Amino acid sequence: MFLSLTRDEKALVQRQLGRKVTPLEWSIIDAEWSEHCSYKSSKSLLKELPTKGARVLLGPGFDAGVLDVGDGYVVTIHVESHNHPSAIDPYGGAATGVGGVLRDILSIGSRPIALLDPLRFGDVTKSGHSRWLMKNVIRGIAEYGNCVGIPTVGGEIEFDSSFESNCLVDVACVGLGQADTLVYSQNGRPGDQLMLVGGSTGRDGIRGATFASRNLTGNEKDRAAVQVPDPFTEKLIIEATLEAKEAGALRAMKDLGGGGLACAVPEAVSSGNCGADIDLSLVHVRESDLIAEEVMASESQERMLYVVDPKRTRHVEQILQRYGLPYSTIGHVIKQKVIKVRKSEKLLANLPVDLVVQAPLLQRRSLKPKSRRVQLDPPRSPTNMGEIVLQLLASPSIASKSWVYGQYDHEVGVRTILKPGAADASVLRLPNGKFLALTCDGNSKHCSISPGLGAEGSLAEACRNLACVGALPIGMVDHLQFGDPGDHEVFWSFQQTVRGLSRYCRAIDLPCVGGKVSFYNEDSDTKIAIKPSPVVVVVGLIDNKAPKLFGFGLKEVGDALIIVGSTAPELGGSEYYEQIHGFSGGKVPKVDLRNERKRIENIVKIYREPGIKSVHDCSKGGLIVTLAEMCIEGGLGASVEAEQIPAKTRQIDELLFSESHGRFILEVNRKMVKKIMKSLEDQGLPVACIGQVDDGSHLRLKYGGKTLVDLSVPEMKQRWAEAIPRLMGDIV
Amino acid sequence: MASSDYLIDVVIEGKPGARDPEGEVIQRDLIWKNGFESVKSVRVAKLLKIVIQAKSAKEAKMIVQRLCDELRIFNPAAHSVHVALGKSQD
Numbered sequence: 001m002f003l004s005l006t007r008d009e010k011a012l013v014q015r016q017l018g019r020k021v022t023p024l025e026w027s028i029i030d031a032e033w034s035e036h037c038s039y040k041s042s043k044s045l046l047k048e049l050p051t052k053g054a055r056v057l058l059g060p061g062f063d064a065g066v067l068d069v070g071d072g073y074v075v076t077i078h079v080e081s082h083n084h085p086s087a088i089d090p091y092g093g094a095a096t097g098v099g100g101v102l103r104d105i106l107s108i109g110s111r112p113i114a115l116l117d118p119l120r121f122g123d124v125t126k127s128g129h130s131r132w133l134m135k136n137v138i139r140g141i142a143e144y145g146n147c148v149g150i151p152t153v154g155g156e157i158e159f160d161s162s163f164e165s166n167c168l169v170d171v172a173c174v175g176l177g178q179a180d181t182l183v184y185s186q187n188g189r190p191g192d193q194l195m196l197v198g199g200s201t202g203r204d205g206i207r208g209a210t211f212a213s214r215n216l217t218g219n220e221k222d223r224a225a226v227q228v229p230d231p232f233t234e235k236l237i238i239e240a241t242l243e244a245k246e247a248g249a250l251r252a253m254k255d256l257g258g259g260g261l262a263c264a265v266p267e268a269v270s271s272g273n274c275g276a277d278i279d280l281s282l283v284h285v286r287e288s289d290l291i292a293e294e295v296m297a298s299e300s301q302e303r304m305l306y307v308v309d310p311k312r313t314r315h316v317e318q319i320l321q322r323y324g325l326p327y328s329t330i331g332h333v334i335k336q337k338v339i340k341v342r343k344s345e346k347l348l349a350n351l352p353v354d355l356v357v358q359a360p361l362l363q364r365r366s367l368k369p370k371s372r373r374v375q376l377d378p379p380r381s382p383t384n385m386g387e388i389v390l391q392l393l394a395s396p397s398i399a400s401k402s403w404v405y406g407q408y409d410h411e412v413g414v415r416t417i418l419k420p421g422a423a424d425a426s427v428l429r430l431p432n433g434k435f436l437a438l439t440c441d442g443n444s445k446h447c448s449i450s451p452g453l454g455a456e457g458s459l460a461e462a463c464r465n466l467a468c469v470g471a472l473p474i475g476m477v478d479h480l481q482f483g484d485p486g487d488h489e490v491f492w493s494f495q496q497t498v499r500g501l502s503r504y505c506r507a508i509d510l511p512c513v514g515g516k517v518s519f520y521n522e523d524s525d526t527k528i529a530i531k532p533s534p535v536v537v538v539v540g541l542i543d544n545k546a547p548k549l550f551g552f553g554l555k556e557v558g559d560a561l562i563i564v565g566s567t568a569p570e571l572g573g574s575e576y577y578e579q580i581h582g583f584s585g586g587k588v589p590k591v592d593l594r595n596e597r598k599r600i601e602n603i604v605k606i607y608r609e610p611g612i613k614s615v616h617d618c619s620k621g622g623l624i625v626t627l628a629e630m631c632i633e634g635g636l637g638a639s640v641e642a643e644q645i646p647a648k649t650r651q652i653d654e655l656l657f658s659e660s661h662g663r664f665i666l667e668v669n670r671k672m673v674k675k676i677m678k679s680l681e682d683q684g685l686p687v688a689c690i691g692q693v694d695d696g697s698h699l700r701l702k703y704g705g706k707t708l709v710d711l712s713v714p715e716m717k718q719r720w721a722e723a724i725p726r727l728m729g730d731i732v
Numbered sequence: 733m734a735s736s737d738y739l740i741d742v743v744i745e746g747k748p749g750a751r752d753p754e755g756e757v758i759q760r761d762l763i764w765k766n767g768f769e770s771v772k773s774v775r776v777a778k779l780l781k782i783v784i785q786a787k788s789a790k791e792a793k794m795i796v797q798r799l800c801d802e803l804r805i806f807n808p809a810a811h812s813v814h815v816a817l818g819k820s821q822d
Binding site: 088089091092132199200202203204226227228229230232233286287300301324 | 747749751753760761807809
């Protein structure tokens with residue numbers, strides 16, 4: 001039997017049990033002690049993240065984080081990835097990834113209401129393989145989300161050759177529930193029945209969790225770990241589970257994900273300080289010749305484990321029968337804190353719960369890479385600014401993603417108010433009349449040069465996105481994706497990332513309510529780790545029953561354009577360096593942590609003021625790309641004087657393309673300009689009027705008396721809109 | 733040797749042991765519900781009927797097998813493919 005346990009771990013198990021360990025016991029421990037389930041390399045560092053806050057009802061360590069949004073309602077949030085399965089079967093891998101995160105949200109007793117998908121692929125301009133991955137990953141996400149009737153309201157994509165064979169497919173899900181009817185896993189008690197609900201158990205996806213905890217290889221054995229998505233069964237599970245929960249019959253529940261029953265059973269009972277006694281011969285299986293280890297470790301999709309009040313089992317069975325869902329009662333909760341697994345009469349495993357769920361933590365070494373100290377000469381500033389702007393607009397990371405989100409149903413459920421593409425964050429209506437804003441961000445280019453600053457920056461961008469729709473950030477989850485944690489340099493970047501996130505969270509009082517770590521992401525051929533890829537998903541609340549909501553498109557000719565924030569010479573990791581100069585290196589943008597909270601709060605406040613027509617944050621591509629996006633979305637032109645931009649540089653490429661944080665462009669009614677500028681100045685924020693909205697349908701930028709950029713809006717729009725369809729072969 | 737047309741059947745189906753939600757629904761909600769309880773299993777597959785000019789049946793099968801592999805007409809991670817000579821098309 002293949003075990004991914006280390007020699008020390010095996011010895012520890014032997015010592016603790018003081019007897020011969022059965023094959024089934026080994027496979028249970030192997031699954032639960034995998035990096036994927038136990039966080040053995042990351043746990044001690046993750047403790048540095050702040051997790052408390054006035055709205056936090058449940059923080060990290062559970063199926064989902066829970067945030068109080070008032071009037072008895074809660075929002076739940078979780079993020080997962082399905083990187084390795086998607087790398088070999090992009091359609092099925094991505095689709096089952098969506099299914100998995102939906103069940104996490106369901107496990108806590110909340111209804112999934114929205115999905116977001118942060119994705120990373122190789123260089124699609126050069127690689128047919130990456131285009132194949134991208135096309136099928138997006139199709140998988142779309143078909144699963146659309147079939148279960150949950151809108152995919154946002155996402156984010158990066159392209160970098162380090163993701164060529166190890167694409168990153170993250171899925172975040174947001175749920176809605178009521179504080180007093182959530183289902184907490186500690187509520188199970190002795191005598192409760194354990195019911196396995198949903199799809200039958202088969203050989204698919206066996207050892208997926210340990211598979212995710214190793215590097216990708218072309219091994220044929222790995223190729224058996226493919227799961228077939230079944231969104232229609234998932235939809236039935238969602239409805240049946242919520243109905244059983246409403247009936248008060250579920251004491252606890254757990255979705256079956258990585259590690260299958262081997263992880264779900266101990267986790268469902270451990271927090272209630274109980275044990276479990278299950279009989280594998282009762283599990284409904286697809287193939288009759290499955291051995292015990294296979295039944296226990298199978299990661300067949302669309303399954304849930306219910307912990308049912310024994311007086312209510314009949315009721316639950318009736319609900320499941322009505323939905324036509326297969327189920328089997330496989331055992332019960334016991335007082336003794338052990339996991340007993342039988343097959344008919346034969347006892348195959350008898351393990352202390354604490355041993356199973358408390359994997360020994362690993363102390364990983366971190367080492368700052370030497371290469372980072374090398375200073376490269378930055379490329380020289382070019383002269384053809386207009387053409388460069390067009391090239392940036394057509395670069396896949398900046399170009400319109402409507403080819404992607406156009407495949408997603410982002411409106412099903414009729415909660416979506418601001419839709420993808422129209423604003424920096426999507427906005428959903430909540431039943432209490434408030435509004436929820438959602439966004440996700442990551443920047444592997446910045447992180448590869450400076451993981452700490454890049455991590456801070458990803459959070460800063462996400463929070464700016466929320467501020468741009470008038471929402472205050474209330475909680476975040478992070479997904480931290482790295483190479484092999486045994487590599488000291490990889491682990492250093494992980495450590496720096498966690499610290500960066502932590503610094504930002506503390507600076508603006510943003511709690512981390514959950515997250516996920518995915519290690520062993522590296523190129524299968526070159527064995528080079530992916531660029532450090534923390535991705536953050538942040539939710540914001542618009543605590544106002546009747547807000548005006550608007551996107552970033554320019555609205556009216558004659559309005560003033562105001563910039564908030566200062567531009568610094570920070571081109572390191574920028575799209576401009578990468579796309580135009582093929583250069584990676586330089587100074588990565590640094591967040592002004594001291595003023596960040598004030599800045600976000602003020603933009604949220606300003607958003608509500610009369611006379612504010614649009615707000616857009618400056619990020620990828622820099623200031624000029626921000627302006628171009630506002631022109632394209634609004635179908636109007638603008639003229640801008642670059643001299644007016646508050647900046648710590650006078651070099652034109654730095655002014656236009658620096659991705660400095662903390663900057664916003666506001667479109668403001670002429671009559672209100674003075675008042676708005678004064679209120680921002682009074683807060684000590686750099687602010688300047690840099691131009692106005694034009695009817696000429698051109699974006700014009702002057703610097704030193706010369707017109708450096710003069711681009712027609714329709715031309716910019718065409719380059720920006722057609723880039724991805726062209727790459728994917730839809731426009732020839 | 734003269735070339736002639738051969739009909740080659742290409743069957744693409746889920747790997748053994750993989751779930752087949754479509755087949756399960758047909759079995760459970762159509763067949764079983766309507767009284768055909770003796771049906772033990774239903775698997776849905778895709779059948780490609782390819783007519784190809786070749787010198788022999790063996791060569792025809794070989795070319796089709798090669799095009800399946802090279803063009804990724806199936807995903808080797810998720811599917812199995814079976815290439816066989818179909819009924820003659822003379």
